[in-house]
Amino acid sequence: MSENTVIEISNGKINQGKTTVLEEVNVQVDKGQFIYLVGKTGSGKSSLLKTLYGELPLKEGEGQVAGYQLNKLKKKEIPFLRRKLGIVFQDFQLLMDRSVNQNLVFVMKATGWTDKKKMKERIDKVLTQVGLQDKGPSMPHQLSGGEQQRIAIARALINEPELILADEPTGNLDPETSDKIIHLLSDISMNGTAVLMATHDYALMEKYKSKTITCKDGRVEMS
Numbered sequence: 001m002s003e004n005t006v007i008e009i010s011n012g013k014i015n016q017g018k019t020t021v022l023e024e025v026n027v028q029v030d031k032g033q034f035i036y037l038v039g040k041t042g043s044g045k046s047s048l049l050k051t052l053y054g055e056l057p058l059k060e061g062e063g064q065v066a067g068y069q070l071n072k073l074k075k076k077e078i079p080f081l082r083r084k085l086g087i088v089f090q091d092f093q094l095l096m097d098r099s100v101n102q103n104l105v106f107v108m109k110a111t112g113w114t115d116k117k118k119m120k121e122r123i124d125k126v127l128t129q130v131g132l133q134d135k136g137p138s139m140p141h142q143l144s145g146g147e148q149q150r151i152a153i154a155r156a157l158i159n160e161p162e163l164i165l166a167d168e169p170t171g172n173l174d175p176e177t178s179d180k181i182i183h184l185l186s187d188i189s190m191n192g193t194a195v196l197m198a199t200h201d202y203a204l205m206e207k208y209k210s211k212t213i214t215c216k217d218g219r220v221e222m223s
């Protein structure tokens with residue numbers, strides 16, 4: 001695996017329970033790439049993402065993500081793998097009982113940050129990166145859906161991940177807001193973080209053309 005490779009799976013097999021969802025999975029993603037993950041409902045997109053963040057085991061084959069070997073991944077290694085990743089979901093998954101700043105602090109404390117000054121600097125930096133530098137004190141319910149997703153992306157960026165995995169991040173957003181979110185993720189990839197994004201939004205894929213991984217008939221194709 002070259003130094004530039006963030007994801008590499010060879011001849012992988014992914015199961016949900018006893019059912020094989022994907023087999024003969026061959027995927028390679030390099031630093032800074034922006035890649036769509038598409039396929040019909042139930043074709044295995046979320047299962048592939050879950051395998052990449054250690055939620056589902058890689059049943060057969062070889063796999064590496066951000067330097068971690070998926071087929072030998074031990075339970076206690078999963079939090080370390082996740083520190084190298086940013087994960088973004090369709091439903092944002094912010095903690096609704098605390099401010100934006102406190103949401104970010106929560107993740108930082110859980111991943112080993114202790115220096116308050118450095119934490120504040122990092123929070124300012126990621127909020128600026130997503131265009132919401134003034135929203136630190138806001139509660140999530142005071143923000144629009146698009147703003148909440150930007151905060152979720154800021155949270156994903158906190159530990160300068162090599163890779164962002166996004167599972168239908170625009171699934172709950174209107175077309176204009178979705179456009180801005182994809183634009184933001186595409187910008188992030190240009191700064192060197194690879195982005196793998198599951199989506200059904202073919203209009204935006206047409207606008208922001210990029211490499212695509214397709215899940216179909218239990219297989220994965222790259223184009």
Ligand SMILES: Nc1ncnc2c1ncn2[C@@H]1O[C@H](COP(=O)(O)OP(=O)(O)OP(=O)(O)O)[C@@H](O)[C@H]1O
Nearest residue numbers: 016017021039040041042043044045046047048215
């Ligand atoms: N927790 C689970 N237990 C058993 N089977 C599951 C589980 N989660 C998903 N599956 C099955 O695995 C297959 C792939 O599902 P997956 O969620 O990966 O598809 P997807 O492409 O992400 O779909 P969608 O576009 O609807 O999100 C489906 O047949 C689904 O029913």
